[in-house]
Amino acid sequence: MTRARIAIDAMGGDYAPDEIVAGALRAREELDVEVLLVGDPEKINRYLQEHAPSTTPEIIPATDVVEMNEVPLVALKRKPNASINVAMELVKAGQADAVVSAGHSGAAMAAALLRLGRLPGIDRPAIGAVLPTLMAGKSVLVLDVGANVDCRPKYLEQFAIMGSIYSKYVLDVPDPKVGLLNIGEEDCKGNDIAVGANQLLRKNKQISFLGNAEGRDVMSGQFDVIVCDGFVGNILLKFAESLGSVLVQILREELPRGWRGRIGTAFLRPNLRKIKQRMDHAEHGGGLLLGVDGICIISHGSSQAPSIFNAIRLAQEAVDHQVSQRIQACYQQAVALEDQN
Structure with a gap:
C-alpha cells in the first residue's frame, strides 16, 4: 500500500x-x-x-x-x-x-x-463527528454536525448509509446500529421530516436501524451512528465538547483543600487525565466530510x-x-x- x-x-x-x-x-x-x-x-x-x-x-x-x-x-x-x-x-x-x-x-x-x-447518488454531504460514550473504548458517530441546516428525509437516510460504512470500515464496528435523533422513541414522534426519515430508515436493508434516539441516548453506547440535521447536530457537538473541561473543573473544585486536597489530586491525576482524554475533541481531530x-x-x-x-x-x-469508494459502491x-x- x-x-x-x-x-x-x-x-x-x-x-x-x-x-x-x-x-x-x-x-x-x-x-x-x-x-x-x-x-x-x-x-x-x-x-x-x-x-x-x-x-x-x-x-x-x-x-x-x-x-x-x-x-x-x-x-x-x-x-x-x-x-x-x-x-x-x-x-x-x-x-x-x-x-x-x-x-x-x-x-x-x-x-x-x-x-x-x-x-x-448523494444529494448532500454530511460532516461526521466521533463522540465518546458511557462504554469504555466505544464511540458514536454523529452526522450531520454542520453541513446542512435543513434536511429532507432522504438526506437523513443517506447520512445513515454513509455513517454505517464509515463506522464499519474505519471505526471497526461489525454491524453499526443506527439511531435517528428525535424527541421520543416512538416512530410517530417528531416533525414531518423526522417521521418521514424514520419510515425510510425502517425500510432500508443496507443499515441496522434501531429506531429513534433521544438526547440522553446519544452517549449511552446503545447506538454506533446517530443521524440528524446539521443545525441540531452542530449544537449537540459543541455542547458535548464542553463536557470534558467542565467535568474536570468540577472535580478539581470539589476536592478537599489543603494538604488532603493535594494528596488526593496526586492520586487522581492519572484518572483526571484519562477522563479529559476520553472527552477531548482533540483526540478525534475533526469531522470527515462524507x-x-x-x-x-x-x-x-x-x-x-x-x-x-x-x-x-x-x-x-x-x-x-477507501471510504469514498465504498460509499459509491x-x-x-x-x-x-x-x-x-
Missing part, C-alpha cells in the same frame, strides 16, 4: 500556521504519510527555521486565505489562490489523497463541493498541534479504508437492486 499524501491547509485556523505545521510534522514522523503544506511559504519556512531546521516537508505556495468572517462562496471565487482552494485542487488533480483544514468550515465544504463534487468525491477532514478553528496530528491520522485511515448496488425490482 502506497503512503497517503495529505494536503494540509497550513493557513487555516486560529493558530495557523505554527500549530498546523507542528501537527503536520509530528504526523510526518509518526504516521506513514506524506504531508503537503499548503500556504504562505515565507510564514511556513519561518516556523521551520525556528523549530525544525533539519526537516524539509513539501510546501505548496498559496498566497491567500479565507477569513472566518467572509462569505464562503464569495471568498472562494475572489481568492482562487486561497490555501483551501489550492489544497482541494491537489486532490482533484490526484496529487494528494486527502485534505485537512482547520480554517473556515463553510469554505472547506464549499471548496470540496466545487472542486471535488458529490459522489454519485459524500464528496475525495477525503476532506474539517477540524476545529481552535485546533492545535495534537488535534491536527489526529486529523491527519483520521484522513489516513479514511484513505486506507454501496449506492451503485442500491441502484442495481432498484432496477431489478
Whole structure:
C-alpha cells in the first residue's frame, strides 16, 4: 500500500500556521504519510527555521486565505489562490489523497463541493463527528454536525448509509446500529421530516436501524451512528465538547483543600487525565466530510498541534479504508437492486 499524501491547509485556523505545521510534522514522523503544506511559504519556512531546521516537508505556495468572517462562496471565487482552494485542487488533480483544514468550515465544504463534487447518488454531504460514550473504548458517530441546516428525509437516510460504512470500515464496528435523533422513541414522534426519515430508515436493508434516539441516548453506547440535521447536530457537538473541561473543573473544585486536597489530586491525576482524554475533541481531530468525491477532514478553528496530528491520522485511515469508494459502491448496488425490482 502506497503512503497517503495529505494536503494540509497550513493557513487555516486560529493558530495557523505554527500549530498546523507542528501537527503536520509530528504526523510526518509518526504516521506513514506524506504531508503537503499548503500556504504562505515565507510564514511556513519561518516556523521551520525556528523549530525544525533539519526537516524539509513539501510546501505548496498559496498566497491567500479565507477569513472566518467572509462569505464562503464569495471568498472562494475572489481568492482562487486561497490555501483551501489550492489544497482541494491537489486532490482533484490526484496529487494528494486527502485534505485537512482547520480554517473556515463553510469554505472547506464549499471548496470540496466545487472542486471535488458529490459522489454519485448523494444529494448532500454530511460532516461526521466521533463522540465518546458511557462504554469504555466505544464511540458514536454523529452526522450531520454542520453541513446542512435543513434536511429532507432522504438526506437523513443517506447520512445513515454513509455513517454505517464509515463506522464499519474505519471505526471497526461489525454491524453499526443506527439511531435517528428525535424527541421520543416512538416512530410517530417528531416533525414531518423526522417521521418521514424514520419510515425510510425502517425500510432500508443496507443499515441496522434501531429506531429513534433521544438526547440522553446519544452517549449511552446503545447506538454506533446517530443521524440528524446539521443545525441540531452542530449544537449537540459543541455542547458535548464542553463536557470534558467542565467535568474536570468540577472535580478539581470539589476536592478537599489543603494538604488532603493535594494528596488526593496526586492520586487522581492519572484518572483526571484519562477522563479529559476520553472527552477531548482533540483526540478525534475533526469531522470527515462524507459524500464528496475525495477525503476532506474539517477540524476545529481552535485546533492545535495534537488535534491536527489526529486529523491527519483520521484522513489516513479514511484513505486506507477507501471510504469514498465504498460509499459509491454501496449506492451503485442500491441502484442495481432498484432496477431489478
